[in-house]
Amino acid sequence: xxxxxxxxxxxxxxxxxxxxxxxxxxxxxxxxxxxxxxxxxxxxxxxxxxxxxxxxxxxxxxxxxxxxxxxxxxxxxxxxxxxxxxxxxxxxxxxxxxxxxxxxxxxxxxxxxxxxxxxxxxxxxxxxxxxxxxxxxxxxxxxxxxxxxxxxxxxxxxxxxxxxxxxxxxxxxxxxxxxxxxxxxxxxxxxxxxxxxxxxxxxxxxxxxxxxxxxxxxxxxxxxxxxxxxxxxxxxxxxxxxxxxx
Numbered sequence: 001x002x003x004x005x006x007x008x009x010x011x012x013x014x015x016x017x018x019x020x021x022x023x024x025x026x027x028x029x030x031x032x033x034x035x036x037x038x039x040x041x042x043x044x045x046x047x048x049x050x051x052x053x054x055x056x057x058x059x060x061x062x063x064x065x066x067x068x069x070x071x072x073x074x075x076x077x078x079x080x081x082x083x084x085x086x087x088x089x090x091x092x093x094x095x096x097x098x099x100x101x102x103x104x105x106x107x108x109x110x111x112x113x114x115x116x117x118x119x120x121x122x123x124x125x126x127x128x129x130x131x132x133x134x135x136x137x138x139x140x141x142x143x144x145x146x147x148x149x150x151x152x153x154x155x156x157x158x159x160x161x162x163x164x165x166x167x168x169x170x171x172x173x174x175x176x177x178x179x180x181x182x183x184x185x186x187x188x189x190x191x192x193x194x195x196x197x198x199x200x201x202x203x204x205x206x207x208x209x210x211x212x213x214x215x216x217x218x219x220x221x222x223x224x225x226x227x228x229x230x231x232x233x234x235x236x237x238x239x240x241x242x243x244x245x246x
Contacts, residue, residue, distance in 0.1 A: 014058035021050035025079035047079040080146035081113025112177030136185035185239035
């Protein structure tokens with residue numbers, strides 16, 4: 001802030017994006033209550049995208065601040081803990097005999113998201129609390145947590161509505177929540193790299209993924225979730241090998 005009490009608009013740009021993400025999460029909850037399932041999912045996916053944008057924007061503009069970090073944490077808790085939990089409960093459990101079980105699973109999901117974010121905040125402030133996993137996330141990050149937890153709804157929209165296993169579904173949601181608070185190392189996309197010779201292949205894969213998301217969003221998200229879950233044993237092994245070589 002200058003002596004005249006004025007600040008540059010670029011300094012608040014990342015926080016504005018974060019506020020837009022909160023608005024997307026709130027709108028998702030509204031769409032859930034009104035029964036617009038696909039719109040509710042769409043707004044959560046927008047929140048995932050905006051969560052990636054605000055951090056990169058803050059680093060690009062060199063405007064990272066404690067206020068922005070706290071606002072981002074609150075946004076992540078609502079968008080990736082509360083909003084998906086409400087959507088899951090309202091869509092899959094509210095008018096069934098397993099309503100209490102579904103509410104339990106949704107609460108565990110939200111609590112695990114809060115615990116993960118609290119651990120992240122602590123590790124960013126206290127070096128002694130940081131788990132050394134350079135190039136990896138500790139557990140499943142909040143946006144991935146939301147996408148994984150919503151997979152039962154992705155399956156329903158993909159034509160699996162006749163497959164109704166409410167107890168198994170609740171166990172899955174709780175398990176995803178526990179992955180978020182675990183210390184399992186998972187691959188970090190922002191630290192990923194490829195050989196220059198494979199750049200063209202990576203671009204083609206990216207284009208195919210975007211086209212599939214536009215044409216077949218729910219089956220594509222199911223496939224991405226399964227690939228992510230399947231990568232966890234690989235990330236754990238890669239982390240162990242990296243520590244062994246250190």
